[in-house]
Amino acid sequence: MRILIADDHVIVRSGLCRIVSDAFAGATVGEVGSCSELRECVRESSWSLLVLDIALKDQNSLEVVPELRALRPHMPIIVLSMYGEPQFVVRALRAGVAGYLTKDRAPEELLKAIRSVLGGKRYLSETVAGTLADHVALVGSGTEALHELLSPREYEVFLLLAAARAVSEVAAQLHLSVKTVSTYRTRILEKMGMSSNAQLMRYALQHGLVR
Structure with missing residues (x-):
């Protein structure tokens, strides 16, 4: 084995x-x-x-x-x-x-x-x-979640941003450059139709994704 x-x-x-x-x-x-x-x-x-x-x-x-x-x-x-x-x-x-x-x-x-x-x-x-x-059960009810549109790495970045982490903190935790995290943040906002981290935080709280 x-x-x-x-x-x-x-x-x-x-x-x-x-x-x-x-x-x-x-x-x-x-x-x-x-x-x-x-x-x-x-x-x-x-x-x-x-x-x-x-x-x-x-x-x-x-x-x-x-x-x-x-x-x-x-x-x-x-x-x-x-x-x-x-x-x-x-x-x-x-x-x-x-x-x-x-x-x-x-x-x-x-x-x-x-x-x-x-x-x-x-x-x-x-x-x-x-x-x-x-x-x-939620998906079966026909409820579509915006965060389902994100790739695994985008979702990872999204959770950290929604937890009020700065881009530099996210970069350090995920071993990425600040520029790369900023690019992910832009994609996330575009895919979810939002314009700020505050909106991401509100969405995550409403969906029970962060505490």
């Missing part, structure tokens, strides 16, 4: 590797910290499963999932994320991941997810499944 861990935080990545290695005796556990490293690693070697942080430092991970699936169509992917909002979960599932759980879950649940996905099943943590069910 060969399990690959992709997370840009060294301490988190090391902890995940230890958890997986201790639980699966004899398994080969690899690690990478960026999307560029991930592409190269998946291209060069076959893996039984990938545990993927949703936001690696050089790119939003969901944007590379289709490419990874094309390279290794039989490699299931579990997304491990600090975001539990349905917009992220829906995008991940549409991209083709087999599992999704948030980083606040216990290590035992990650191992449960790995075993489930290796057994050919999907896995969603209980809280994620609950928010996803609410989202499906």
